[in-house]
Amino acid sequence: MPSVLVIGGGLAGAAAATHLARAGCEVLLLERERGPHDKVCGEFLSFEAQDELRDLGVDLQALGAVPINRVALAYKQAETATPLDFTGLSLSRRVLDEAVLARAIAAGAQVRRGVRATTLERSGGGWSVTTDTGETIKAQAVFLATGKHDLRGWRRPSGPQPDLLGFKIYWRLAGPCSLGSTVELHLFPSGYAGLQMVEGGRANLCLVVHKAAFAALGGKWEALVTHLRETCPSLAARLSGAAPCLPRPLAIAAIPYGLVQRHSEGVWRLGDQAAVIPSFTGEGMSLALHSARHAVEWFEAGRSAEDYQRKLARDLAGQVRRSTLASRALVAPIPQGLIGRLLTPMLMRRTLRTTRIRPSVRAGLADLSS
Template sequence: MRREVLVLGGGLAGAAAAVHLARAGRDVCLIERTPGPHDKVCGEFLSFEAQGELRRIGVEPRMLGAVPIQAVAVEAGRRRAEAPLGFEALSLSRRVLDEALLAKAAETGAEVRRGARVTGLVRDGEGWSVEVEGQGRIGARHVVLATGKHDLRGWRRPDGRQSDLIGFKAYWHLPNAAEGTVELHLFPGGYAGLEMVEGGLANLCLVVGRAGFDGLGRRWERLLSHVLRSCPGLRVRLAGAEPCEGRPLAIGRIPYGFVQEGSDGLWRVGDQAAVIPSFTGEGMSIALHSARLASSFLLAGRGAEAFQRRLARDVRGQVRLSTLISQALVAPGAQAAAGWLLVPPVLRWALWRTRLPETARRRV
């Protein structure tokens, strides 16, 4: 049987695309390699744009236990700047949010296959043939590629403008919580973000340059000690805290700054289409926007090429600016100059200049 749409990946972008398409009556099959709920390396910050996209789908993050956030703070050494967001953000773990979106996709009529690993993807006439481990080949007219930061073999993305970073994420039981505030802590060679999520846990995410991590013997314990020595504010936050797991989640070669400018015939969404540095908190918004935009183009009979070019226009400027800032935040000698973020008016300017433009959201 040939399917109309195969969605490869059940994260935010993949599940959202499946919802939009199935709701419009299209035949959709979503394939997700993990068999059940799981965590991901993600800052888990839901901007007001992301919240709006979720509500269009029919998912209310507050009902899932999302934690309100009203302010952002940046710390470098003992200097700290704090500014109101100008909107109420929310923080919710991907473990909870992704499952809610997958459930919504199934509810709206998409077939959701869990624990199924895609091992091959090839063109087949005017459509596609997808090899699924243990299930054989599945034909499809359209393929939505939503595998996140992980590439499908044979369909690797080009590197981003800043592809030398390694990302880590760990949850902590935190006695010294900064409720209502997302914090960015700068340390030599990288930066870390801290915010509360549901269940009284704190999400600590950080990125570090590959060379810096190599210099620490590629050991998490040494990296964490290096971060805490350099960040007195974060050291206070984690005093007496207990990690939920012995080891953090990790991901290498994050393709920050990548934007898919054209099409190879696939509908690339989420991090397969654009990867904005995590400190902006706009990654989930872009993923959800890309899913809605791709669905609207597909439903209107417009091609993947037109979609990818339009999405690139929507996000190119924000991704480029954010990547330049991210490069300054980790480069030796440049991090001190990046202290201009510690001026509250400039911090607010950077916050808004890295958001998805309202005009882009309205044009879908």
């Protein structure tokens, strides 16, 4: 019986497995996908995420990550741009998640691919997990890192901004591409889209749109792209002559933006299972990696999952709440207009700073007394 079972091999699960194995735990990780795969994600790596990944031994430059040092927001004909406070990086999740899983294996974690956990129940003093391969696995502790997917019986609440759908697709932009090291945020009626280069000369277009607006377009991706071209001149210019690199976009429904889990019910909730920050912040991966490190530190110190969850919620609640307020404004017609007209580079920098994980929170990991 492994002492710890990690369910989910995305960034949070793979990082936790690495930290646990390095601390000498016997750890088994289950990942339902058999191999490298794409994910709905803007793929912007903040400074904080880069720091966590460096600590895990992931060399982002060697993997081909693209530097991002400027952010631009476009609304109708208006554009506001500012340099970032740091150099961000952009790397596909297909490459990144594999690299972090490889670190977990190198640290001594056992990783099983193509195995999906189907149920999770208490059993004696520990836990019992069944899988789609028909096995039952017992463990003393469980780290839940299934990201956007909820296990049966472990559904997360919907969060304060639950009405957006997410899409992601790569494009090969036409002609000389001036996107360079800028991440662009394009506002359109009922949503916003992020565009940035990733490795291999492709541009990642990742967007969120109101469910009702998508339904009004007949629920068709092609109709949404036409809508974007018609209502968002900045994005239309970028996509002019561009070719999609995937036959279909990846999609995700029911994103519980703004959710912060305050109770653990005995499992160590990580990443999107613990807190979901709106995507325009580019902080989701940073929070996933932070939660993994934080959880392992508290686990090793003999603290309870409930204590960890409460502390994490206290640390992240303000950042997630502010980001969700801004996310609401980004998709509502009147605030969109105000943002488009009144946003200055300085205001943009300030807003972005308030969506980042606070340095005191990152530095306070060792403070196990609170």
